Amino acid sequence: MTRWRDGLAQIRRYPSAVVGLLIIALLLATAIYAVTAIPYSEAQKLWRGGDAWQELPVNASPVWTDRIRGGEAPRTITASSDEVAVEREDLGAARLETTTLEVDFPYGDFPSEINLFLEAEFEQRQPFTRVHWRRPDGQEIPIEARRVGERDRFSISQDRQLESRLGFAPQIGLLTDAEPGTAEPDVLQGTYQLVIETVHFEEDARLHADLVVYGQVHGAFGTDHQRRDLAVALLWGTPVALAFGLLAAVGTTVTTLIIAATGVWYGGWVDAVIQRLTEVNIILPLLPILVMIGTLYSTSIWLMLGVVVVLGIFSAGIKMYRSMLLPIRQAPYIEAARAYGASGGRIILRYMVPRILPVLIPTFVTLIPTYVFLEASLAVLGLGDPVLPTWGKVLHDAQAQSALYHGFYYWVVSPAALLMLTGLGFAMLGFALDRIFNPRLRSL
Amino acid sequence: MSAPAATAASAPGSDSALLEVDGLYTHFELRQWGFLRTGTVRAVDGVSFTLDAGEATAVVGESGCGKSSLARTLLGLHRPTAGSLHFAGSELSSLGRADLKAYRAQVGYVQQDPYGALPPFMEVRRILAEPLIVHGIRRRAERWQRIQAALEEVGLAPATEIAGKFPHQLSGGQQQRVVIARALLLRPAMLIADEPVSMLDASVRVEILTLLHRVQQEHRLALLYITHDLSTVRHYVDRAMVMYGGRVVEQAPVDALLRHPQHPYTEALLSALGDPDAANAGRPRPVPGGEAPSLIHPPSGCRYHPRCPHAMAGRCELEPPPPDFRPRPEHRVACWLRE
Numbered sequence: 217m218t219r220w221r222d223g224l225a226q227i228r229r230y231p232s233a234v235v236g237l238l239i240i241a242l243l244l245a246t247a248i249y250a251v252t253a254i255p256y257s258e259a260q261k262l263w264r265g266g267d268a269w270q271e272l273p274v275n276a277s278p279v280w281t282d283r284i285r286g287g288e289a290p291r292t293i294t295a296s297s298d299e300v301a302v303e304r305e306d307l308g309a310a311r312l313e314t315t316t317l318e319v320d321f322p323y324g325d326f327p328s329e330i331n332l333f334l335e336a337e338f339e340q341r342q343p344f345t346r347v348h349w350r351r352p353d354g355q356e357i358p359i360e361a362r363r364v365g366e367r368d369r370f371s372i373s374q375d376r377q378l379e380s381r382l383g384f385a386p387q388i389g390l391l392t393d394a395e396p397g398t399a400e401p402d403v404l405q406g407t408y409q410l411v412i413e414t415v416h417f418e419e420d421a422r423l424h425a426d427l428v429v430y431g432q433v434h435g436a437f438g439t440d441h442q443r444r445d446l447a448v449a450l451l452w453g454t455p456v457a458l459a460f461g462l463l464a465a466v467g468t469t470v471t472t473l474i475i476a477a478t479g480v481w482y483g484g485w486v487d488a489v490i491q492r493l494t495e496v497n498i499i500l501p502l503l504p505i506l507v508m509i510g511t512l513y514s515t516s517i518w519l520m521l522g523v524v525v526v527l528g529i530f531s532a533g534i535k536m537y538r539s540m541l542l543p544i545r546q547a548p549y550i551e552a553a554r555a556y557g558a559s560g561g562r563i564i565l566r567y568m569v570p571r572i573l574p575v576l577i578p579t580f581v582t583l584i585p586t587y588v589f590l591e592a593s594l595a596v597l598g599l600g601d602p603v604l605p606t607w608g609k610v611l612h613d614a615q616a617q618s619a620l621y622h623g624f625y626y627w628v629v630s631p632a633a634l635l636m637l638t639g640l641g642f643a644m645l646g647f648a649l650d651r652i653f654n655p656r657l658r659s660l
Numbered sequence: 661m662s663a664p665a666a667t668a669a670s671a672p673g674s675d676s677a678l679l680e681v682d683g684l685y686t687h688f689e690l691r692q693w694g695f696l697r698t699g700t701v702r703a704v705d706g707v708s709f710t711l712d713a714g715e716a717t718a719v720v721g722e723s724g725c726g727k728s729s730l731a732r733t734l735l736g737l738h739r740p741t742a743g744s745l746h747f748a749g750s751e752l753s754s755l756g757r758a759d760l761k762a763y764r765a766q767v768g769y770v771q772q773d774p775y776g777a778l779p780p781f782m783e784v785r786r787i788l789a790e791p792l793i794v795h796g797i798r799r800r801a802e803r804w805q806r807i808q809a810a811l812e813e814v815g816l817a818p819a820t821e822i823a824g825k826f827p828h829q830l831s832g833g834q835q836q837r838v839v840i841a842r843a844l845l846l847r848p849a850m851l852i853a854d855e856p857v858s859m860l861d862a863s864v865r866v867e868i869l870t871l872l873h874r875v876q877q878e879h880r881l882a883l884l885y886i887t888h889d890l891s892t893v894r895h896y897v898d899r900a901m902v903m904y905g906g907r908v909v910e911q912a913p914v915d916a917l918l919r920h921p922q923h924p925y926t927e928a929l930l931s932a933l934g935d936p937d938a939a940n941a942g943r944p945r946p947v948p949g950g951e952a953p954s955l956i957h958p959p960s961g962c963r964y965h966p967r968c969p970h971a972m973a974g975r976c977e978l979e980p981p982p983p984d985f986r987p988r989p990e991h992r993v994a995c996w997l998r999e
């Protein structure tokens with residue numbers, strides 16, 4: 217249809233529409249990347265948290281924040297017993313194995329945490345392990361000595377005893393040669409060694425060790441209080457937000473339009489019932505109803521979508537569409553269609569609705585982000601989908617963990633920026649479309 | 661597919677009359693707030709006539725006399741308040757859904773405003789495909805073949821080029837040709853043309869009327885040509901009816917009507933027209949002096965009596981004249997003067 221073709225050709229002449237389209241294309245690309253790179257079930261599982269994230273630091277800022285500050289902050293360093301040789305010594309009834317894990321630490325600041333993850337293989341008798349820390353200056357610091365379970369860990373930075381011996385928190389004391397009590401100790405840069413001496417009491421017993429020296433920054437978006445990489449939520453939040461916004465906008469617009477057209481076409485009591493329902497529905501507040509359903513029943517995003525669409529059907533839009541459709545109903549071409557036998561349904565869908573679609577498209581485009589924001593608001597209120605990662609839930613977590621108070625700005629800034637970008641993209645496109653399809657506005 | 665023509669020709673239970681209208685009333689209730697009755701518009705108020713297959717009849721009358729209401733009632737767009745409508749022998753109000761749809765295929769409709777009659781957001785191809793789709797012609801090739809034939813028949817060539825255009829890309833005359841093509845697509849037996857040229861440029865009026873006349877002749881269509889302009893009827897129709905205030909006041913073969921008008925209203929229309937063969941025929945003419953009658957509160961007795969120079973006091977304002985005085989063999993007149 218030329219009207220559409222002309223309209224689309226005109227888009228190029230509106231810079232705001234082009235920018236809006238680019239933003240939307242970017243979001244779409246992100247969404248497609250997210251769902252292909254991380255399948256739905258995988259995303260749900262990841263967002264539940266747990267062991268998958270144990271090698272990531274807690275509340276780490278994005279790497280770029282460190283670049284801005286000068287690049288001093290440590291990254292996370294891991295060392296695994298798989299990568300080094302094991303020295304064995306036979307003690308008769310038992311066997312001593314010594315593993316030395318090396319960590320090169322060139323950073324200007326201390327790590328946020330140090331953990332040693334151990335996995336022991338044995339039948340009856342647990343191996344006994346003793347761990348030393350060897351600094352680049354040769355100083356040896358004993359850390360811990362005890363039996364090791366099948367899946368075990370030495371939480372070195374949580375070790376209270378070690379802390380009192382060192383006079384610093386372990387992750388600081390182990391990496392400085394400063395006197396205990398120094399206010400601002402300096403990092404001793406160089407190669408550190410963690411010596412793991414294990415006594416095995418069984419022939420086939422083995423010990424596997426992973427040392428993790430946690431950095432202060434991680435990835436492009438940082439991590440949250442559960443060590444989860446925010447990239448997962450921000451990436452996956454994109455398809456969720458777009459799908460919710462789009463489905464809600466389509467659902468409400470299409471049904472509203474069809475109902476308005478039905479009322480106008482059949483008139484009489486049908487129209488009267490639709491009008492009254494609309495008037496009642498308009499004064500029903502959407503957000504409190506959603507909050508109520510979320511609190512009492514379920515916070516599933518699909519349920520919320522359903523409720524939004526159902527409550528959106530008899531919305532104020534009906535009044536607007538009705539006023540646009542009433543004159544169309546009188547159009548001679550509709551009378552002609554009746555005269556050649558077109559059914560009511562056909563007239564509504566093929567003759568009345570298409571006539572106001574061009575007027576509708578801009579409204580529709582600007583409606584999408586309002587539903588994205590609605591979903592985010594629900595999540596911020598704690599009524600986000602229980603399993604899916606969304607932008608709103610990131611904001612909710614940030615708020616619950618007082619992110620701004622603790623200075624974790626990145627936690628709030630990235631989801632907020634994405635939300636604003638979405639709003640901006642659709643709004644810019646929508647306003648341009650409005651001018652294209654409703655030429656009366658063009659002079660404004 | 662010659663089904664419609666065949667049905668029309670072999671109309672059972674009638675001697676060649678395709679359409680029989682008997683005592684037809686179409687009243688509109690005026691309501692306030694959806695239920696309070698505030699008045700009744702007696703748009704069609706007791707109309708009877710017959711239309712034979714292949715016969716062209718003009719309906720003439722001034723604006724607001726109920727011509728379009730009559731047309732819409734015949735098209736099944738308004739439910740008649742009373743009276744009967746027989747088409748090819750069957751009563752319209754007794755038709756079921758499917759039969760009503762079949763009836764609609766048999767009656768083509770040409771409206772006054774060609775631009776308004778075409779959905780502005782559809783290409784001509786689509787506009788013409790619609791009636792065919794509605795009537796279950798699924799094969800695209802068949803539809804296109806019929807569309808092409810129809811476009812060529814109404815003089816729109818090349819069909820492929822016209823089919824790709826939107827109504828606003830066509831001239832008024834071309835638009836009206838598309839409307840006529842659409843009316844012909846379903847191979848109707850009857851055409852109702854409601855002031856088909858009154859909104860067109862004077863220069864194309866004759867072309868369109870000639871086209872209507874030609875297709876009417878070629879397809880042996882019954883034609884109801886509605887107009888307020890008596891000057892356009894002479895060459896195109898066989899018979900003419902004059903409507904006044906929702907009623908038919910005179911009907912006769914067109915030559916007889918123009919040459920020997922029997923009703924004072926017809927006379928007034930003709931004298932306002934001057935010479936019907938004048939070169940500038942087609943220009944809007946002044947209607948007879950006085951005001952058009954109200955259809956909500958029509959004058960008592962003969963509806964024309966307040967404007968009639970020959971009104972007989974004590975007669976015309978009291979009793980409505982029956983519609984079928986026959987002062988001449990071909991004429992039927994509703995006027996006490998011709999009793």
Ligand SMILES: Nc1ncnc2c1ncn2[C@@H]1O[C@H](COP(=O)(O)OP(=O)(O)OP(=O)(O)O)[C@@H](O)[C@H]1O
Pocket residue numbers: 688689701703721722723724725726727728729730888955
């Ligand atoms: N749907 C309707 N509801 C109420 N009144 C109507 C309706 N349709 C027509 N009327 C009224 O019926 C009367 C006759 O209208 P109609 O359109 O039939 O006249 P017309 O002879 O076609 O006039 P014109 O030459 O102006 O087209 C008018 O007074 C009009 O206002």
Ligand SMILES: [Mg+2]
Pocket residue numbers: 727728729854855
């Ligand atoms: Mg009319």
